[in-house]
Amino acid sequence: MLAAQKMLVLLCVGISLAHDSITPAQLKNIEETLKELKRENEALRSFTKDLSDKLESIQADNKAKKVAFSAGLLASGSQQFGPFDTRETLIYQKIFTNTGNAYDSNTGHFTAPVNGVYFFRFYAHGHPSKQMAVSLHKNDQIQCSVFSLKPETNANGSNGVVLSLQKGDKVYTQLWENSWVFDDESSYTSFSGFLLFPL
Missing domain, CATH: 2.60.120.40 (Jelly Rolls)
Structure with missing residues (x-):
């Protein structure tokens, strides 16, 4: 599920919470969605760090070649x-x-x-x-x-x-x-x- 879709699910759940009490199934769905969002956020941070490290390495190589x-x-x-x-x-x-x-x-x-x-x-x-x-x-x-x-x-x-x-x-x-x-x-x-x- 895309991050934007997950945020939409959470928004809808938040709106329903404002009107009714939350069910155990909804609570479980929210917890799973939050865990998945956390995993995706960590993966994105790791990917960003890898890109940053590669860029620094390329810049260092280019500097050494001058x-x-x-x-x-x-x-x-x-x-x-x-x-x-x-x-x-x-x-x-x-x-x-x-x-x-x-x-x-x-x-x-x-x-x-x-x-x-x-x-x-x-x-x-x-x-x-x-x-x-x-x-x-x-x-x-x-x-x-x-x-x-x-x-x-x-x-x-x-x-x-x-x-x-x-x-x-x-x-x-x-x-x-x-x-x-x-x-x-x-x-x-x-x-x-x-x-x-x-x-």
């Missing part, structure tokens, strides 16, 4: 980095975009928020007579690099790669030992990446 960042090495001013005795992670401070907050400007690390295929590109700028060498790493493994050995003029290097990442994998760039890179407000040295599609 991943893109781009950053320059310096937030302001100009500076030459290096040389160092060991390889050093470059920490990019000038955030152009960080949708999904997967890039950490405190560590220079991009951390994959979901399993997926990602694209990364980095640029490095060097000055004359100075070695410029930078590598992109996935966790502790070099994926690709740029290198210029003491150029006669300014040197620019760029490389990019498509990587399959698991949630929690880290991608970052490192300056090689005994190497230099330069950056200023024009953001010659930068790092970018985005999710192509989830897996």
